[in-house]
Every structure is written in C-alpha cells, then in structure tokens.
Amino acid sequence: MIYLSIPTVHILKTKWNEKEINNQIPKGFTNDASQLNLTKIDTIIQVPNNKKEIEIQLKNVLKYAKENNLKISIAGAKHSMGGHTIYPNGILLNMLPHKEMKLDTKNNILTIGSGALWEDALLYLDKKGKSIAIMQAFSSFSIGGSISVNGHGWQKDSPPISSSVISFTLMKENGVIINCSRQENSELFQLVLGGYGLFGVILDIKLKVVENEALQYKYIRLNPENYVNYYKKYISENPNVNLVFGRLRISDKHFLEEATLNFFEKVDVNIPTLQIEKSTETQRLVFRGSVDNEYGKRLRWDLETGMNKVSKNEIYSRNELLNDHVSLIENKDPSSTDLLQEYFIPERNFNKFITDMKPILQNSKIDLLNITIRGVHQDNDSYLNYARENVFGFVLLFNQKKTDKQEVEMKKLTNKLVEVALKNEGTYYLPYRLHIDKDKMRKSYPNADVFFQLKLKYDPDELFNNKFYQYYK
Known part of the structure; x- marks a missing residue:
C-alpha cells in the first residue's frame, strides 16, 4: 500500500480540482489580465515584424482612425488590469511582433522594439554576457508595456524602469516620429514614461544594460x-x-x-x-x-x-x-x-x-x-x-x-x-482596477490634472485613448 503525506495529498487534490480554462476571446472582442474587461472593439491590428513596414502601416492606421472617428489603444502582453489597453469600439494595436534588438557593447545600450518581452531580451543578452538593468518580477511582460506603466523591479535600491531608459522613438498622433530623451523632447519623455499609451506609439527603446553575474x-x-x-x-x-x-x-x-x-x-x-x-x-x-x-x-x-x-x-x-x-x-x-x-x-x-x-x-x-x-x-x-x-x-x-x-x-x-x-x-x-475615484487618485497624484491637460496639448483630438483615460480625465 502507498501512503502519501498530507502535503502531497493537498497538492494532488489541487491538481485534480483544476479545469483547463478556455481563455479564447470571442472574435471582435479584447480583454486584459484581469479577465474582467471583455470589450467589443472595431479592429485588432497586429503590426508587422519589419521596422520599415511598421512605420508605414501605423501612419495608415492613424489616418484611417481619424477619417472614421475611431480611437486607438495600444497593447503588448496586456498585463495591466483596468482597461489601459482597451477602448470600446476602437482600434487595438498589437505591438508584440515588433521585437528587433541590437546591442551596443561599447556603451552597454540595448536598442529593442517595444513589443519584445523581457524574456526575449534576456535570452539575447545572455549570449553576450549582459543583463537587464531594471525590470519587473516576471519576464513575460512587454518592454513597451512596462515603460508605459513605469514598472519597478527587485534590483537593489533602484528607481523604477524609467531610470534605465536612455531614449525612445515615438510616433505622434500626426504620424511624425520623434526621439525622446532627457535632453530631446524632454516633456514628452517624462509623460510617456508611465503615460499608459496616451501620447503616441512607442517604437524603439534604448535601455541601459549591466553585466550578467x-x-x-x-x-x-x-x-x-x-x-x-x-x-x-x-x-x-x-x-x-x-x-x-x-x-x-x-x-x-x-x-x-x-x-x-x-x-x-x-x-x-x-x-x-x-x-x-x-x-x-x-x-x-x-x-x-x-x-x-x-x-x-x-x-x-x-x-x-x-x-x-x-x-x-x-x-x-x-x-x-x-x-x-x-x-x-x-x-x-x-x-x-x-x-x-x-x-x-x-x-x-x-x-x-x-x-x-x-x-x-x-x-x-x-x-x-x-x-x-x-x-x-x-x-x-x-x-x-x-x-x-x-x-x-x-x-x-x-x-x-x-x-x-x-x-x-x-x-x-x-x-x-x-x-x-x-x-x-x-x-x-495606477495599472490596476479602476476602483479609486478621481478625488483619491488626485490626492495620490497631485499633478494628474496637469498631466491630462498636457495630454490635450500633444493629442488634441484624443486619438490615443483607453478606459483609464476615460475614467480619470
């Protein structure tokens, strides 16, 4: 007779009681990691994996959205939980295919597409003896998404991810691509870091890297x-x-x-x-x-x-x-x-x-x-x-x-x-469920009103939009 310990029985019982869930989202809908934001949308557009083609496609999408009075939301791995990647009946940009990367070994700078996952970057850097400077606890998030929520990691005494970003390219609502850094377009640089996709489409990011140890x-x-x-x-x-x-x-x-x-x-x-x-x-x-x-x-x-x-x-x-x-x-x-x-x-x-x-x-x-x-x-x-x-x-x-x-x-x-x-x-x-009212949100983030005013400065027609913005603006 086989005797199983109580912990083993408990673990096996957990397995037996599980069901393989069907996470398939109905056609014409989208959701996020909360599984509580199933929303009908107009179109999901998956960007191509070629940088030149991406730029052409995105400019056409922006033009189409304006002509048809549609809003655009931007998604990576969709691990935010409050509709930050969703706008009802809008166009959803799936950025995941954009994952080209290149390492500057002299200056320890990784240039990477915003749709890449952290695990993509780690596997690439590992072969070169390098590692990510700052990232969140799980590697299954997209880099563009992590920057858009300005995630923090478990690297000792480090600021959030924003501190490891040297620069990024951004496609604005008019289709123009600009470079943003602490020296160039610095206001947009600050707004896009933790800006929840409201100021444009992040394309390529330059990140500090460190030694793998x-x-x-x-x-x-x-x-x-x-x-x-x-x-x-x-x-x-x-x-x-x-x-x-x-x-x-x-x-x-x-x-x-x-x-x-x-x-x-x-x-x-x-x-x-x-x-x-x-x-x-x-x-x-x-x-x-x-x-x-x-x-x-x-x-x-x-x-x-x-x-x-x-x-x-x-x-x-x-x-x-x-x-x-x-x-x-x-x-x-x-x-x-x-x-x-x-x-x-x-x-x-x-x-x-x-x-x-x-x-x-x-x-x-x-x-x-x-x-x-x-x-x-x-x-x-x-x-x-x-x-x-x-x-x-x-x-x-x-x-x-x-x-x-x-x-x-x-x-x-x-x-x-x-x-x-x-x-x-x-x-x-802020990347989680929209359960906090505007008053408490502004007590937590005293500059929120100015943030939303600057949103209109850079995107007067509110082309880039999502449930987070609709709730708090």
Whole structure:
C-alpha cells in the first residue's frame, strides 16, 4: 500500500480540482489580465515584424482612425488590469511582433522594439554576457508595456524602469516620429514614461544594460517590525547585494507577524547557463493550493521557508533569476481571477502601514494570496510619479471570484487600502482596477490634472485613448 503525506495529498487534490480554462476571446472582442474587461472593439491590428513596414502601416492606421472617428489603444502582453489597453469600439494595436534588438557593447545600450518581452531580451543578452538593468518580477511582460506603466523591479535600491531608459522613438498622433530623451523632447519623455499609451506609439527603446553575474542566495526570517533596520544593515550597506525582495506571512495563523528578507549576493564563480525551459508545475500547484485554504497558506509558507534553508547559498545567474514567467502562479479556475494592487510607503511609515492595513485585510471577504515587499528609490524621470521619495512597495495579490458581489467587496477593500496608504504619506499604483475615484487618485497624484491637460496639448483630438483615460480625465 502507498501512503502519501498530507502535503502531497493537498497538492494532488489541487491538481485534480483544476479545469483547463478556455481563455479564447470571442472574435471582435479584447480583454486584459484581469479577465474582467471583455470589450467589443472595431479592429485588432497586429503590426508587422519589419521596422520599415511598421512605420508605414501605423501612419495608415492613424489616418484611417481619424477619417472614421475611431480611437486607438495600444497593447503588448496586456498585463495591466483596468482597461489601459482597451477602448470600446476602437482600434487595438498589437505591438508584440515588433521585437528587433541590437546591442551596443561599447556603451552597454540595448536598442529593442517595444513589443519584445523581457524574456526575449534576456535570452539575447545572455549570449553576450549582459543583463537587464531594471525590470519587473516576471519576464513575460512587454518592454513597451512596462515603460508605459513605469514598472519597478527587485534590483537593489533602484528607481523604477524609467531610470534605465536612455531614449525612445515615438510616433505622434500626426504620424511624425520623434526621439525622446532627457535632453530631446524632454516633456514628452517624462509623460510617456508611465503615460499608459496616451501620447503616441512607442517604437524603439534604448535601455541601459549591466553585466550578467553569478549570484548566491541568502535569506533572513524576521519580525516585520525589524524589516527596515535589517534592510539597511544587510541590503543597503552591503555592496555585494544585487537582487532583493521581502515577503510577509499571510496565513491566519501569525498573519503579518512573520517576514522573510531574500537577497542575492555577487560571487566570483562561473556564471551558470540560462535555462530556457523550467519545470514549475509543483511550485505553481503549491501556490494555487493556498487559494481560500488556510492549510494551503501555512503549507506554502513552511515549504518556502524550508526551501530557503535547502537552497541557501545556491548559485544562480542574474539572468536566470530575472527570467521567471507569470505561469509560475497561473490560475486555472474559470470562476475566479487573480488581481494585483501595489502601495508605496516611505520608510518612516513602514510599520504603521502594516499595522493599519492588517485589520482591513483580516476583515475582507477577498482572499489574499501574497504580499511581496520591494525597495524602490526616488524616481526623477516620470510625470505621474509614484516614488517621489525612496519608498517600500507592498505588492498584494488577491484571488477574486467573478461575481458582482466580490467586485463590490474588492472595490470597498481597495478604497480602504488607498486611504491607509494616503494616511501614511504613500500612494498606490495606477495599472490596476479602476476602483479609486478621481478625488483619491488626485490626492495620490497631485499633478494628474496637469498631466491630462498636457495630454490635450500633444493629442488634441484624443486619438490615443483607453478606459483609464476615460475614467480619470
């Protein structure tokens, strides 16, 4: 007779209960990562993979849209969640085929098409001993999309992605292509970084790249009250740390009372080869087994902290660590969706924010799956700036049922969390569900009104448009 351990049974049960969901979107419609924005559109236009052909095609599309009074939205991998890539009955530009890239090895600058995914860039750079300077946690996002939301990464004490952008070319609403940098068309440069596709079509981007390095894994278990002090001591004051993230315990038992600080130090050894294929199914099932399941949440925490002991001092390449795919946490339940929220809190209010959000999360009917913490340094480049000083980003992942009742609950929860963030001199991140009213949005982003005025300066007919703009303008 075969005896299976309780954790094994739990993981197998999670697998057995899953259904292969049909994510096929009906013809004439589009959606985004939220799976809650199914919208009828006029046309989806996939750009060609030839740079010259792209420019000709896009100019024709702009002309056609103006002649037919249609709006244009721009999409990459569509990981935003509030309709930022969607305009009802409009034209949707699919930029994913535009992924040409070229490396300037002398100046460490990568020129890359906006439709390329980060994983495309990593695989290309790995062969040349280089790595991306700043990028988000998953490599399955498009580079143009990441710039349009001005994402932040887990690179030690780094500003958002905007700081690694040297320049980009932009096709304006009149079809003219211009170069934008800190020196040339600098106002547009700031507006497009975190501008949600409202000022034109990003074509080619020049990014800083860094050396690919061998990194050794370290971690510390700690009380969240000590997180800031430990971060300063073990991360900021350690010149060898390259990548870092924190995590809070979210099981009912010891809820937000335990944390881990996970970091990777440079070591002088041979760099492991980047593996294209990774086996992640067990890891995914452990994660999915925590949905609406207290045992699963405790098991995941115990397994992750236990694996930390096993994998402590293990060596990885920087590119290997950056090349994680969103499939690591893929949700195959057709009745629910996973939704992100992010809050950026100054160091001085770190502990108070955790204290204030704790009862809100405990009393919510929405299932919390994860809280990751990242240090984000001040951003001096983007106009809609969420890191106006050095902050800690709290990245919250929820599982929400696709029901009207849960949608109402999520809206209530989000508003309470934004109020707590504002109370603690922080802000929230804009690429997610449109649950925050104009007043709170403008309290979080005091220059929002001027941002929307400048939108009309550069695009007076509001040709580039989306649900985010319609909601907040």
